[in-house]
Each structure stands twice: as structure tokens, then as C-alpha cells.
Amino acid sequence: MADMPSQGWLNALRVYRQPRVIAMIFLGFSAGLPFLLVFSTLSAWLRDEGVARSIIGYFGWVGMTYSVKVLWAPIVDKVPLLGLTQWLGRRRSWLLSAQLGIALGLYYLAQLNVETELERVAICAVFIAFCSATQDIVIDAFRIETAAVKFQGAMAAAYVFGYRVALLMAGAGALYIADFYSWQMAYRVMATLMGVGIVTTLLLKEPAATTLTKEAHSLAGGLKPSKKALAWFVEAVISPFSDFFRRFGRFGFTVLALVAVYKLSDITMGMMANPFYLDLGFTKQEIAQVTKVFGFFMTLLGAFVGGVMVVRHGVMRPLVLGAVLIATTNLLFSFLAVTEPDLQWLAVVVSMDNLSGGLATAVFIAYLSSLTSSAHTATQYALFSSLMTLPAKFISGFSGVIVDSYGYYHFFLFAAGLGLPAIILAVIVFWRSKTAL
Numbered sequence: 001m002a003d004m005p006s007q008g009w010l011n012a013l014r015v016y017r018q019p020r021v022i023a024m025i026f027l028g029f030s031a032g033l034p035f036l037l038v039f040s041t042l043s044a045w046l047r048d049e050g051v052a053r054s055i056i057g058y059f060g061w062v063g064m065t066y067s068v069k070v071l072w073a074p075i076v077d078k079v080p081l082l083g084l085t086q087w088l089g090r091r092r093s094w095l096l097s098a099q100l101g102i103a104l105g106l107y108y109l110a111q112l113n114v115e116t117e118l119e120r121v122a123i124c125a126v127f128i129a130f131c132s133a134t135q136d137i138v139i140d141a142f143r144i145e146t147a148a149v150k151f152q153g154a155m156a157a158a159y160v161f162g163y164r165v166a167l168l169m170a171g172a173g174a175l176y177i178a179d180f181y182s183w184q185m186a187y188r189v190m191a192t193l194m195g196v197g198i199v200t201t202l203l204l205k206e207p208a209a210t211t212l213t214k215e216a217h218s219l220a221g222g223l224k225p226s227k228k229a230l231a232w233f234v235e236a237v238i239s240p241f242s243d244f245f246r247r248f249g250r251f252g253f254t255v256l257a258l259v260a261v262y263k264l265s266d267i268t269m270g271m272m273a274n275p276f277y278l279d280l281g282f283t284k285q286e287i288a289q290v291t292k293v294f295g296f297f298m299t300l301l302g303a304f305v306g307g308v309m310v311v312r313h314g315v316m317r318p319l320v321l322g323a324v325l326i327a328t329t330n331l332l333f334s335f336l337a338v339t340e341p342d343l344q345w346l347a348v349v350v351s352m353d354n355l356s357g358g359l360a361t362a363v364f365i366a367y368l369s370s371l372t373s374s375a376h377t378a379t380q381y382a383l384f385s386s387l388m389t390l391p392a393k394f395i396s397g398f399s400g401v402i403v404d405s406y407g408y409y410h411f412f413l414f415a416a417g418l419g420l421p422a423i424i425l426a427v428i429v430f431w432r433s434k435t436a437l
Helices: 004-017 019-037 040-048 053-067 073-078 084-088 090-110 118-146 149-180 183-193 195-203 214-222 225-248 251-261 264-270 273-280 284-313 316-337 343-371 377-396 399-406 408-417 420-435
Strands: none
Touching: 019 040, 019 090, 019 118, 019 149, 019 183, 019 195, 040 053, 040 149, 040 183, 040 273, 040 284, 053 118, 053 377, 053 399, 073 118, 084 090, 090 118, 090 183, 090 195, 149 183, 149 284, 183 195, 225 251, 251 343, 251 377, 251 420, 264 316, 264 377, 264 408, 264 420, 273 284, 273 316, 284 316, 284 343, 316 343, 316 408, 316 420, 343 377, 399 408
């Protein structure tokens, strides 16, 4: 009898031997690889080539592409690609197209001179981000459609693992290659690594086509094309909002305000992180070792702690703690800005930042998930995630201007101040949840 629990764990772990679960590791890698290459890694390249920080800050707006992917998600979901869809199927055709677009975009970016062709660099970065966001849309749909509910937890875990490995490669890996060879070589290698996702897509089986319900067929058959379009718009766009406010009432505006500002402080400072480390005098290799490799494990630890706290204390208390920690770690960066460059202090500050960031992210995802209803889960979550990042990405575009005008010390104080509304709103939502019990 003593061996039975061990056997039970072994049976549970066998889910990770499922081919569809293993495939999510590689799709997660493909999804995570381009993200940093148009964000913090690109900002390091630009700064290393002497591009003004004010200009680098504007590149933060490239990330807004991920925040508005909900706008073209219905097209990806419904519109076939001529020739490719008949060959690969609905999901794999869009997936392959997006991955090829990312690979070609990264390879083209590697050919550009960032000092003299900055406009082309910006256009190329937006194109890569658009293809990457499109890939995210398809992978989410693929994951849900390709496996039963009992496999979804393992599918998500495999995806996150692959995604984090890709962030490590696109962050530390790219910095190492740039340090030993060149930035152009780093981006060529990253373009080649997109082959992992391309090969995976070609080897995968297309998930079974989803079918419309009888009610949907009836509605589609009984309406004129213009009214069909209106009915689709109401169901896809209006209903998720009306459902949300039906459940939360006017307090829903407070909830949405919290969603919009919770990651504001964290995302705003992110665009200037690598330029800050370089301006302090640290080498690209040192930055890779401390902020990418070491920070990678601290982020995973923070996410693990956040998950445990949600199980132990529920969502609301950890939500307030996460908001406080995000603002506090920006104060640590302001301290770093006025002290002599020291690798140990950098490790301490980065550790605290990644630990708190991982914790806050895990808790916030749990909170966003709790806000959705079963009738509109995918749409509402997409809308929440867009609202979460869009204001922050917009403000981060001005980060370089603030640094050039006031210096890094005052910039990080400003970023910490952006965390105050999140703390206040988290406390209000917390007390509201207590009084509602």
C-alpha cells in the first residue's frame, strides 16, 4: 500500500509523454523566441550602436502590437489562406505563415544598419511583432482544440516551459552571441531557431475542425449577410462586455482600471533596463549572466511562490502584495542608478525584480482568469490581456525621453510612482471582496 501514492504520481507524470504535450514545448519555444527580439534585446542592440535613448523608448510601442491582437483574431479564426489551408488545414496554415514571417523578418533585420536605417528597423520590428502576435492567437486555439480538458494543464505547463527557454535564448543567448561575434550574427541565429516551430508545425496533425451549434446554424441560415455580420459583431464584441458589467455592475469600472494599471510600473521600466545596464558600464556577457540566466530562475521561483500563495490565501491578498512589490523593486533600481557599478548589487536588484515580477504575474493571471465567465472565456481574457498591456506599452514609449531629460534615478522613481494607483485599486478591490462575502 505504501507504494500506491508513488504509482499514482508516476501515472500522472505519464501525461508529459503524450506527443501533443511534448509538441507544446516546441510551440511554446516558437512563441517566446521573437518577443524579446523586438523588445529588450533590440533596445540593447540599439543602445550598443549609440542610438539615443529617447528613440529607443519609442520602440516600446512595437509591443503594443501584442496588445491589440484581439482585433484580427476573428480573421485568423475564420478566414482560410488560399492554397495553404487546403494543404495544411485551418490552424496549421496560419501557424506556418506566421512562423515563416517571423523567421524572414528576423533575417532581414539582421541585414540592416541600425544607425542609418532606423526607420526600416522600426517597420521590420512591427512586422515581426504582428506575425508573432498572430502565432500566439493560433497556438492558443490549437492548444484548446487539440486535446481534451484533462490534458490542458499539462499542455499549458509544457507551453510555459518552452516559452521560458526561448526567452532565455533570445535574451542571454542573443547577448552572448552579440558579445562574441556581432548583433547581426545573433539575429541570424535567432531566425534559424524559428525552424524549431516550423518543423513542429509540419509534423503536427491538424486538430479536428470545430462545428457550429444548431442554434448558430439556424441563425446563420435565417439572416441576410449584413445582419449576419451584425449578429456576429454583437456576439463576439458586445456580449463579453455586457456580460462582464452584468456581473460586476458599476464596480466593473474599478476592476478594469486595476487591470489597466497593475503592470504599468513593471512594463514602463522594462524598455530602459538593458540600456541602463550598458550605460552603467556592464558588458553584454555580464548582463546576460545576471539578468537573463540568473533572472530566469528567479522568475520561475517567483511564479511558483505566487501559485502557492494563491492556493494558500486566495487571490486578493497576494494581488495586493504583488502590486506593492512591483513598485518597490523600481525603487531598488533608482538606488542602483546612484551607486558605483557593482555586479553583486546588480544581482541582488535583478533577483528581487524577477522574483517579485514572477510572483505578481502568476497572481495576476489567476485574478484575470477569475474575472471571466464560462460563456466568454477566450474573448474576455483576450480583452483583459489587451487592456493590461496597451496603456503600459504606450507610456513606455516615452521612457527614453524621461531618461534623457531627468536621468535614470528620476526615471525609476517615476516608474515606481506609476505603481501607486495599482496598489490603491488592489486594496479597494480586496476590501470589496471581503465585504461581498
